[in-house]
Amino acid sequence: MAIFLDKNSKVIVQGITGREGLFHTNKMIAYGTNIVGGVTPGKGGTKIESGQPVFNTVKDAVEATGATHSIIFVPPFAGSDALYEAYDAGIEFAVCITEGIPVHEMMKVVATTKGMRIIGPNCPGVISPGKSLVGIMPSQVFKAGNIGMISRSGTLTYEIVDGLTRAGLGQSTCVGIGGDTIIGTSFVDCLREFANDPETHAVVVAGEIGGAAEEAAAEFIGAHMPNKPVVAFIGGRSAPKGARLGHAGAIISGNTGTPESKVKAFQAIGAPVADRPSDIPKLVAERLKAVHA
Amino acid sequence: MKLIEYQGKDLFRRVGIPTPKGVFATTPAEVKAFIEKNPGSWVLKSQVMMGGRGKAGGIKFADTAAEGETLAKELIGKHLVSIQNPDGETVKSLLVEEKTNIESEAYISITVDRDTRTPVFICSAKGGMDVEEVAEHDPDAIVKYWVDPAIGFSPYIARALFFAAKLPAGYGKTFPKICAGLYDLFMDYGANLLEINPLVLTKDGAVIAADAKVDLDDNALWKHPDVEAWNKAAPSDEDQEAALAIGLGMFNYKKLLDEAGEPAKHVGTIANGAGLGMGTMDAVKNAGGSATNFLDIGGGAQAELVKKSYNLVTSDPRVKAMFINIFGGITRGDQVALGIVEALKGNDVRKVPMVIRLTGTNAEEGRKILADAGFYPVETMDEGAAKAVALTKGAN
Numbered sequence: 001m002a003i004f005l006d007k008n009s010k011v012i013v014q015g016i017t018g019r020e021g022l023f024h025t026n027k028m029i030a031y032g033t034n035i036v037g038g039v040t041p042g043k044g045g046t047k048i049e050s051g052q053p054v055f056n057t058v059k060d061a062v063e064a065t066g067a068t069h070s071i072i073f074v075p076p077f078a079g080s081d082a083l084y085e086a087y088d089a090g091i092e093f094a095v096c097i098t099e100g101i102p103v104h105e106m107m108k109v110v111a112t113t114k115g116m117r118i119i120g121p122n123c124p125g126v127i128s129p130g131k132s133l134v135g136i137m138p139s140q141v142f143k144a145g146n147i148g149m150i151s152r153s154g155t156l157t158y159e160i161v162d163g164l165t166r167a168g169l170g171q172s173t174c175v176g177i178g179g180d181t182i183i184g185t186s187f188v189d190c191l192r193e194f195a196n197d198p199e200t201h202a203v204v205v206a207g208e209i210g211g212a213a214e215e216a217a218a219e220f221i222g223a224h225m226p227n228k229p230v231v232a233f234i235g236g237r238s239a240p241k242g243a244r245l246g247h248a249g250a251i252i253s254g255n256t257g258t259p260e261s262k263v264k265a266f267q268a269i270g271a272p273v274a275d276r277p278s279d280i281p282k283l284v285a286e287r288l289k290a291v292h293a
Numbered sequence: 294m295k296l297i298e299y300q301g302k303d304l305f306r307r308v309g310i311p312t313p314k315g316v317f318a319t320t321p322a323e324v325k326a327f328i329e330k331n332p333g334s335w336v337l338k339s340q341v342m343m344g345g346r347g348k349a350g351g352i353k354f355a356d357t358a359a360e361g362e363t364l365a366k367e368l369i370g371k372h373l374v375s376i377q378n379p380d381g382e383t384v385k386s387l388l389v390e391e392k393t394n395i396e397s398e399a400y401i402s403i404t405v406d407r408d409t410r411t412p413v414f415i416c417s418a419k420g421g422m423d424v425e426e427v428a429e430h431d432p433d434a435i436v437k438y439w440v441d442p443a444i445g446f447s448p449y450i451a452r453a454l455f456f457a458a459k460l461p462a463g464y465g466k467t468f469p470k471i472c473a474g475l476y477d478l479f480m481d482y483g484a485n486l487l488e489i490n491p492l493v494l495t496k497d498g499a500v501i502a503a504d505a506k507v508d509l510d511d512n513a514l515w516k517h518p519d520v521e522a523w524n525k526a527a528p529s530d531e532d533q534e535a536a537l538a539i540g541l542g543m544f545n546y547k548k549l550l551d552e553a554g555e556p557a558k559h560v561g562t563i564a565n566g567a568g569l570g571m572g573t574m575d576a577v578k579n580a581g582g583s584a585t586n587f588l589d590i591g592g593g594a595q596a597e598l599v600k601k602s603y604n605l606v607t608s609d610p611r612v613k614a615m616f617i618n619i620f621g622g623i624t625r626g627d628q629v630a631l632g633i634v635e636a637l638k639g640n641d642v643r644k645v646p647m648v649i650r651l652t653g654t655n656a657e658e659g660r661k662i663l664a665d666a667g668f669y670p671v672e673t674m675d676e677g678a679a680k681a682v683a684l685t686k687g688a689n
Contacts, residue, residue: 238571
């Protein structure tokens with residue numbers, strides 16, 4: 001088991017014939033993801049090189065393939081439209097790679113597409129190593145195993161996972177939840193899944209400055225995950241207040257979003273906070289040992 | 294994108310939120326001509342982004358056209374400095390507005406609550422002062438209402454705010470229209486914040502937005518090209534300008550100021566990805582140095598952008614060493630290395646000791662290319678940060 005997706009999940013790609021969409025479709029197919037087709041309006045009836053059919057609408061694709069999962073590669077102005085189309089066609093799980101969808105559009109999407117799990121937007125996607133990749137992560141860094149990972153950043157995830165893999169700590173599922181202000185799936189949503197996943201023995205939560213999602217995560221862990229060790233990391237601890245650093249959500253405003261508050265929240269429930277990404281594997285191994293001793 | 298008062302009020306009028314009668318002026322002659330045509334008492338408000346302009350002397354009162362002209366001459370071109378903005382801002386234009394006869398001042402705003410993922414109205418009967426101060430000293434005076442975007446705005450929301458905030462009865466009739474206008478503007482234009490402080494109830498019973506604070510979501514600007522064009526005229530952050538000028542995203546570069554007591558081991562940083570960029574800054578600090586900047590070069594790390602980014606970072610004289618942190622991922626390490634060497638081999642770049650961390654596909658080949666070119670290639674982020682900090686010593 002893993003969370004959100006496994007080998008059998010049927011996946012379509014919205015924007016499958018675009019430059020980025022096609023590039024990553026081929027990577028996902030090579031990894032073993034069950035890509036059953038894709039959507040590009042106007043190219044319905046054609047096929048991509050590896051044989052997957054292209055449809056004009058998500059509805060056509062779902063009817064023909066039985067897809068339940070979708071990954072979205074469309075320009076920002078079409079992002080919310082793509083999510084609504086997926087929802088309307090009955091997609092249960094959508095990963096939105098697109099960066100730059102307006103905040104107010106995402107608020108509406110989140111409020112009106114209840115029941116569809118949205119990962120992102122502005123995220124690297126989800127990977128269950130050895131099973132399925134619905135995202136743009138460099139798969140060679142990942143290795144199948146029992147560590148769950150949740151992160152607001154792309155490259156920082158690769159950095160941390162690279163360290164875990166080198167230390168022999170493979171991963172059950174890694175979720176990049178995205179760096180935007182409004183995202184479909186929070187740390188807590190992922191933790192709830194990991195808490196119930198027998199294959200996940202420990203979880204790494206890689207947060208960053210801004211917002212209060214890390215504090216909420218710590219509260220959930222304290223209340224609901226007594227037997228599953230969690231190691232946290234907070235990026236941007238040396239960032240100045242009020243400056244937005246790359247991610248729209250990575251900003252300290254007033255007293256909310258400070259690294260001190262996040263570190264304190266994790267420490268309060270006994271979850272260690274790594275000072276640097278390279279400390280994470282050691283902390284995870286120690287915590288696993290302590291729990292199973 | 295933050296708007297200046299007169300621009301914000303332009304948007305307010307588009308959705309029927311009343312603003313004071315007046316005119317926007319960029320020359321003393323315009324002010325004079327306006328008051329000649331419209332005799333009475335007028336307020337001259339400096340159009341700047343900064344807070345605290347009143348205390349900085351940016352607001353003046355004129356009762357005659359001649360007085361208006363003199364004061365306008367004094368204000369336009371004046372450099373205003375306030376506690377909130379020690380760097381200050383030069384006045385380029387004025388908003389000439391009628392003096393309002395204030396009966397009462399309220400506060401109303403709408404912003405994004407990222408935790409509930411909904412818009413939230415914030416309202417108080419204590420208008421005209423800093424809302425954060427009110428929140429601190431009299432939290433009960435501030436009321437909030439979270440709007441379900443699936444339902445949208447409906448007048449009951451305004452009534453709930455009106456009663457909870459105990460607004461004076463005189464606001465009652467107009468208040469729902471003002472809230473409706475704010476919500477429409479918020480969702481249609483895509484705003485991070487719309488704030489009216491104060492929302493004035495005049496002695497003759499009118500309700501007027503006396504000030505306008507508007508911050509629009511940059512990702513939604515394309516929907517309103519006329520408003521997007523205003524951005525070019527508005528003063529923006531120097532770092533954002535520098536980032537845009539070399540083809541980076543506006544928020545991908547930020548110069549960091551020294552904190553008191555920080556060691557002067559200054560390392561410039563470049564990384565691919567925002568999370569890794571922040572991680573790189575943190576790593577330099579952990580290694581006992583000071584990062585001079587945050588710079589996210591984005592995916593791919595193309596040679597020309599590497600060079601421009603390098604030049605931007607090293608234009609800061611504090612930089613004694615550079616740390617470029619590339620997590621290859623899908624990008625091939627040898628290609629990235631060739632790009633970096635090609636970009637930085639010329640004599641048109643400032644030479645500082647340069648540590649490059651490279652991982653990913655073909656990273657070993659990449660590191661060999663870098664070593665041969667005289668750079669310091671490393672395998673891990675900690676190693677790279679430590680090396681770069683150590684190299685600040687030997688540099689001048």
